[in-house]
Amino acid sequence: MQIEVSRDVFQLAQVFTISRGSRTEAKVLTVRVSDGTHQGWGECVPYARYDETLESVEAEIAGLPAEFSRRSLMDLLPAGAARNAVDCALWDLESKRAGKRAWDLAGLPVPGPEITAYTLSLDTPEAMQAQAAENAHRPLLKIKLGTPDDMPRLEAVRAGAPNARIIVDANEGWSAEVYADLAQHLVRLGVALVEQPLPAGNDDALIGMARPVPVCADESCHDRASLPGLKGKYDVINIKLDKTGGLTEALELRKAAIAEGYDIMVGCMVGSSLAMAPATLLAQGAMVTDLDGPLLLAEDRDTPLIFDDAGVYPPEAALWG
Numbered sequence: 001m002q003i004e005v006s007r008d009v010f011q012l013a014q015v016f017t018i019s020r021g022s023r024t025e026a027k028v029l030t031v032r033v034s035d036g037t038h039q040g041w042g043e044c045v046p047y048a049r050y051d052e053t054l055e056s057v058e059a060e061i062a063g064l065p066a067e068f069s070r071r072s073l074m075d076l077l078p079a080g081a082a083r084n085a086v087d088c089a090l091w092d093l094e095s096k097r098a099g100k101r102a103w104d105l106a107g108l109p110v111p112g113p114e115i116t117a118y119t120l121s122l123d124t125p126e127a128m129q130a131q132a133a134e135n136a137h138r139p140l141l142k143i144k145l146g147t148p149d150d151m152p153r154l155e156a157v158r159a160g161a162p163n164a165r166i167i168v169d170a171n172e173g174w175s176a177e178v179y180a181d182l183a184q185h186l187v188r189l190g191v192a193l194v195e196q197p198l199p200a201g202n203d204d205a206l207i208g209m210a211r212p213v214p215v216c217a218d219e220s221c222h223d224r225a226s227l228p229g230l231k232g233k234y235d236v237i238n239i240k241l242d243k244t245g246g247l248t249e250a251l252e253l254r255k256a257a258i259a260e261g262y263d264i265m266v267g268c269m270v271g272s273s274l275a276m277a278p279a280t281l282l283a284q285g286a287m288v289t290d291l292d293g294p295l296l297l298a299e300d301r302d303t304p305l306i307f308d309d310a311g312v313y314p315p316e317a318a319l320w321g
Contacts, residue, residue: 001067003086004032005058008043010272011298017122018144018171020049026270026297029057031085033093040093041320042278044085045242045269049219057082070094070248079223079245087246088278088320095321102321103281103314106251113311114283117142117167117290125156132160140165142290146173151185158189167288169195172219176205186213193265193288195238196220206233216265216288223249224256236263238290239282247278254282263287270296273304277315280305 010026017023032041046052060082068076070090077083095102103111120131122144135141141164143157150170157166168191174182179197186194196218198205203220216236220226222243230237237257244250254264265288266279276291283289291312294300303318315321 002034002036003061003064004034005061005085006030006032007054008272010300012270012296013298014296015121016119016270016296018146018169020171023270026272026293027054028271028275029054029061029081029085030274031061031089033086033089035093035097038093038096040089040091040096041274042085042088042090042092042246043271043275044081045271045275046081047242047269050080050243052081057085061086074245074248077245079225079243079249081242083245083249084241085246087248088241091247091278092320095317101317102247102278106247106281108281109284111280111284111314113308113313114280114286114289114291115139115311116283116292116295116307117288118292118295119144119169119290120157122146122153125152128153129156129160132157132164136161136164138164140167140288142167142169142292144169144171146170148174148178150174150178150182154182154185154189154191166191167193167195167290169218170197172196172199174198176202176209180209183210183212193236195265203233208232211235214263218267224253227253227256227260230262234262236265236287238265238267239279240267240269241275241279242269247281250279250282265290267291268293272297272301273315274301274320276305276312277320280312280314281321283312 046057117140118138119142174197195216200219214235217234218238221237264286266283267290271293273294306313
């Protein structure tokens with residue numbers, strides 16, 4: 001088996017800002033796996049929050065043996081970006097070998113479109129209200145927050161998009177006190193979900209705290225091993241392929257989380273349609289789908305995912321799976 005890794009850069013349509021910083025481009029790794037006859041590919045986004053760099057992820061992939069299976073890969077690499085790209089490339093390779101779609105191989109129903117959130121970058125209240133007004137036609141908006149001064153931003157976005165469903169992502173940026181103060185206002189402003197209000201290492205404060213709006217674990221949830229630590233803190237988990245280390249673990253995490261009573265959100269890093277394509281399988285019937293990465297780009301892969309009023313569609317075989 002041959003593995004090739006390349007770096008790709010996609011320019012963003014506009015500056016994208018969260019509580020941890022800003023970016024103007026998406027830097028991704030593209031992995032191609034070939035058996036000499038067929039080739040599959042996948043994409044990952046190394047994430048500094050998890051101490052990942054382009055170089056460290058490349059080194060992890062370079063350390064793989066010459067032969068391995070998708071199942072044995074689970075023991076060869078930890079959950080994270082490196083395993084994600086290789087795992088998704090193997091799914092694509094298996095699909096091409098079998099002449100079947102990935103959802104058929106996974107034993108899943110044929111997927112359809114799912115309404116996806118569209119993310120508004122962290123900015124001044126005035127700028128965020130303008131962003132909201134420009135995108136007020138979208139049914140679901142996601143607001144990036146995570147500062148001690150977020151109330152004016154919340155009010156501004158609601159004023160700009162009075163009819164949109166809104167979810168909030170604090171990216172670990174609030175303290176327990178700030179979240180407790182904001183919770184009642186989240187209800188008043190019709191917020192449907194709040195993602196990771198507290199730092200992953202300090203989220204025990206959520207135990208016993210009133211959660212009038214469902215609280216979703218993002219940085220606190222990576223794979224199935226995360227589930228025991230979420231009990232009593234969260235109502236929803238955000239499954240991202242770059243956290244689970246690929247579609248294989250993501251499908252297992254989804255099943256296990258539902259069995260434990262959690263609702264499901266399917267999210268993404270900022271990447272191309274290739275990165276989102278496997279996640280469309282996970283998104284079927286999810287409480288929240290947040291696969292808007294390609295909508296934030298100024299450029300995308302050939303045969304990109306289709307987005308319209310019905311949502312994001314599963315990929316064409318020419319893209320993935």
